[in-house]
Amino acid sequence: MIEHQYDLVVIGSGPAGESAAMNATKSGLSVAVIDFRKAVGGNCTHQGTIPSKALRHAVHQIMQFNRNPMFRYVADQTWLSFPQVLETAERVIQKQVSMRARFYARNRVDLFHAQAAFKDKHTLELTYQDKKVETIKAKNFVIATGSRPYQPPEIDFNHPRIFDSDSILSLDSTPKNIVIYGAGVIGCEYASIFNGLGLKVDLINPGERLLAFMDDEISDALSYHLRSHGVLIRHNEAFKSIEGFDDHVVLTLQSGKKIKCDSFLWANGRTGNTDSLNLAAIDLKANRRGQLEVDEHYCTQQENIYAAGDVIGWPSLASAAYDQGRSISGVISDNGTYRHVNDIPTGIYTIPEISSIGKTERELTAEKVPYEVGKAYFKDTARAQITGEEAGVLKLLFHRETTELLGIHCFGDQAAEILHIGQAIMSQPSESGGNSIRYFLEHTFNYPTMAEAYRVAALNGINRLF
Ligand SMILES: Cc1cc2nc3c(=O)[nH]c(=O)nc-3n(C[C@H](O)[C@H](O)[C@H](O)COP(=O)(O)OP(=O)(O)OC[C@H]3O[C@@H](n4cnc5c(N)ncnc54)[C@H](O)[C@@H]3O)c2cc1C
Ligand SMILES: NC(=O)c1ccc[n+]([C@@H]2O[C@H](COP(=O)([O-])OP(=O)(O)OC[C@H]3O[C@@H](n4cnc5c(N)ncnc54)[C@H](O)[C@@H]3O)[C@@H](O)[C@H]2O)c1
Numbered sequence: 001m002i003e004h005q006y007d008l009v010v011i012g013s014g015p016a017g018e019s020a021a022m023n024a025t026k027s028g029l030s031v032a033v034i035d036f037r038k039a040v041g042g043n044c045t046h047q048g049t050i051p052s053k054a055l056r057h058a059v060h061q062i063m064q065f066n067r068n069p070m071f072r073y074v075a076d077q078t079w080l081s082f083p084q085v086l087e088t089a090e091r092v093i094q095k096q097v098s099m100r101a102r103f104y105a106r107n108r109v110d111l112f113h114a115q116a117a118f119k120d121k122h123t124l125e126l127t128y129q130d131k132k133v134e135t136i137k138a139k140n141f142v143i144a145t146g147s148r149p150y151q152p153p154e155i156d157f158n159h160p161r162i163f164d165s166d167s168i169l170s171l172d173s174t175p176k177n178i179v180i181y182g183a184g185v186i187g188c189e190y191a192s193i194f195n196g197l198g199l200k201v202d203l204i205n206p207g208e209r210l211l212a213f214m215d216d217e218i219s220d221a222l223s224y225h226l227r228s229h230g231v232l233i234r235h236n237e238a239f240k241s242i243e244g245f246d247d248h249v250v251l252t253l254q255s256g257k258k259i260k261c262d263s264f265l266w267a268n269g270r271t272g273n274t275d276s277l278n279l280a281a282i283d284l285k286a287n288r289r290g291q292l293e294v295d296e297h298y299c300t301q302q303e304n305i306y307a308a309g310d311v312i313g314w315p316s317l318a319s320a321a322y323d324q325g326r327s328i329s330g331v332i333s334d335n336g337t338y339r340h341v342n343d344i345p346t347g348i349y350t351i352p353e354i355s356s357i358g359k360t361e362r363e364l365t366a367e368k369v370p371y372e373v374g375k376a377y378f379k380d381t382a383r384a385q386i387t388g389e390e391a392g393v394l395k396l397l398f399h400r401e402t403t404e405l406l407g408i409h410c411f412g413d414q415a416a417e418i419l420h421i422g423q424a425i426m427s428q429p430s431e432s433g434g435n436s437i438r439y440f441l442e443h444t445f446n447y448p449t450m451a452e453a454y455r456v457a458a459l460n461g462i463n464r465l466f
Pocket of ligand 1: 165
């Protein structure tokens with residue numbers, strides 16, 4: 001038995017684990033990271049954010065090529081297979097892995113590729129693939145083990161035509177059609193990807209509307225856009241059974257409908273990776289979704305054991321996981337980098353994209369806040385006319401008396417980037433007038449840009465005041 005001693009041991013090398021490790025080592029702590037995968041980067045790099053975003057980008061490029069009449073001088077419309085576009089994702093994953101592996105080497109963070117389980121509050125047992133076992137000791141731990149797709153026991157996920165968001169990345173052919181069950185972020189993003197690849201897509205939503213947490217107008221815009229491209233959306237439907245056959249799958253809904261398809265993607269729910277950690281040894285218990293409870297410092301009920309990322313539940317985003325991990329090391333090393341991570345923007349990579357921050361109209365109305373709306377439609381901006389990405393809207397919600405920005409909601413190409421301009425203004429202190437929609441009228445914007453949409457939307461909103 002070899003024994004190690006560290007200031008901090010992090011379980012999981014996704015965004016939460018990586019940022020916790022890097023911030024701690026920069027503050028002079030001795031750090032080790034454990035991940036049972038052979039390559040670093042976590043599910044984020046291997047099965048979640050990175051492959052889905054690379055796939056989506058490749059599909060978007062094919063769509064742009066096929067839509068643009070100018071390219072007809074060069075070649076006819078063309079369609080690529082799913083395995084062909086997956087190759088792009090594979091290239092990006094490799095680049096991410098080698099870049100991230102260098103971070104650990106350069107910053108002298110020890111990496112162990114093994115399954116970790118607690119023995120006690122200061123000891124982990126590491127089990128390697130060859131069944132070799134060793135223990136590792138540390139003053140503090142960060143649990144950053146992420147999440148995996150929730151798999152209801154009654155569905156046969158071993159069937160070659162039934163997939164979840166992990167196994168879909170091993171689809172080795174291009175089906176003619178696909179049924180996606182679950183219309184959360186994953187379901188909607190994959191509906192866009194498969195629709196863009198030319199598949200017939202049925203999107204089954206157990207809820208009342210797509211992405212119900214978004215501003216209603218933006219959620220409606222997405223529904224309209226997906227439907228206008230041929231996606232069949234059914235709301236308020238729950239599954240009864242999913243049966244796999246040699247050459248098809250049949251989804252039976254509780255409403256009595258039966259849907260036949262080539263392939264089926266389950267995109268409903270995720271479970272925190274806590275079942276293999278032997279939490280009982282440290283007197284911790286996960287909730288029914290495998291998630292851990294933490295306080296405002298991301299500390300569990302054990303004072304030396306912290307948790308961040310998907311394993312603590314909301315918002316389950318790579319963006320937030322990076323900041324949470326860094327915050328934990330800010331607490332442990334007292335290096336001034338602790339920040340409670342809130343006011344998190346949403347970036348949803350449907351085609352077109354969606355992004356938002358702050359309050360929705362529904363929330364402001366319920367809170368009786370006197371707000372006004374300013375909008376800029378992409379089709380009315382020169383930049384969108386040049387790029388041909390004319391579907392979209394930027395919507396600014398602001399207080400009609402103080403003019404402070406209260407919410408920013410954007411639907412359209414590059415929405416996830418465009419949002420951050422408004423976020424920078426919205427995060428200024430309101431008391432000093434820093435957060436005001438007037439910023440967009442008092443500063444000159446490059447022309448033609450999509451940033452100019454802020455000026456157009458601000459004028460539209462200010463003109464409503466009396
Ligand atoms: C399809 C999809 C698309 C997404 N797109 C986006 C997006 O566009 N933007 C965004 O911000 N977020 C997105 N997300 C969410 C994002 O991927 C997650 O929020 C993020 O990966 C969480 O990071 P994490 O650090 O908590 O852990 P993960 O990235 O989940 O990594 C955890 C690591 O811990 C390891 N591990 C687990 N248990 C053990 C153990 N016992 N011992 C050793 N190692 C262990 C795992 O092998 C894994 O490598 C997406 C997710 C999915 C599924
Ligand atoms: N662009 C992005 O930011 C992006 C893209 C994809 C995924 N994600 C993240 O991945 C997560 C998963 O997305 P999703 O669309 O599948 O939504 P989701 O998993 O959060 O929820 C889908 C539905 O399943 C239910 N559910 C969740 N976990 C369950 C469980 N363990 N058991 C039973 N039911 C459960 C939920 O209540 C909800 O009705 C989200 O939290 C999202 O933030 C982000």
